[in-house]
Amino acid sequence: MNANVDTFSSYENEVQALREALQNRLAQLLPESHEHDLVCEAMREGTLAPGKRIRPLLLMLAAQDLGCEPDKPGLLDLACAVEMIHAASLILDDIPSMDNALLRRGRPTIHRQFGENVAILAAVALLSRAFGVVATADGLSDTCKTRAVAELSSAAGLQGLVQGQFRDLSEGGSARSAEAILTTNTLKTGVLFDATLQMAAIAAGTTPEVRHSLRCFAQDLGQAFQLLDDLCDGLSGTGKDINKDSGKSTLVAMLGTQAVRQRLQEHLHSADEHLSSACAQGAATRRFMHTWFDKQLAMFN
DSSP, X not given: OHHHHHHHHHHHHHHHHHHHHXXXXXXXXXXXXXXXXXXXXXXXXXXXXXXXOHHHHHHHHHHHHTTOOTTOTTHHHHHHHHHHHHHHHHHHHHSTTTXXXXXXXXXXXXXXXXXXXXXXXXXXXXXXXXXXXXXTOTTSOHHHHHHHHHHHHHHHSTTTHHHHHHHHHHHTTSOOOHHHHHHHHIIIIIHHHHHHXXXXXXXXXXXXXXXXXXXXXXXXXXXXXXXXXXXXXXXXXXXXXXXXXXXXXXXXXXXXXXXXXXHHHHHHHHHHHHHHHHOTTOHHHHHHHHHHHHHHHGGGO
């Protein structure tokens, strides 16, 4: 029993150390302006506000499971770039012409703090900064950086986050098939998880077969994550607006809570199998994934 407690404590300390390293590096990459630059302030607020850091942590832990040393040069910058892309997408998702959200991470959304014009400019600047961070990351080969930029570009662009948000805005209020909802979920969430894991694989120099298994893992993880997000829509204390999905066509609205929770568990089981295929010793990634989902699902018990 004590051994298990010690092991879990060691794991928690490892994840917390990674969070702190990410936060410190993000602050370095997004320095404060000495000229009261509102766009700069909005970029920092949107990125440095306390968050779950799921994607950058996943990148660091997956790279470790794939054989990278935790302090491999350039790995931390890849993780920070992913978080910048994610932060930019949240800023844009929240603006009045999109989801018109009031809260994000327990704080007023960026457009409420700085104005919609500044929020849009901050998101664009974060996207640009993210690609620059990858392109200039120390310790990575030019080929590695080029492939990483290509993965991020695909995830953030027309066939990724942009398409997912457009479909959600244009189709979310109408009746949709389950397949259409799953496709939107993949574009909104799965593609950035995919890019995150592909960048870990690129840094580790894995085989095409491993990268394919990681793509399948990311797809299941993205679906599970979006289903959990839909389940949490009516809960308070999440740091976001409640009942934002009211009137939208989601799987929760279509199938009910219990069926969606069952689907979520099926996706997690499938994700486990794909992760085992990619890296049989993927203990850090698997533990992180299950610990996080178990904690979130405990809110429903």
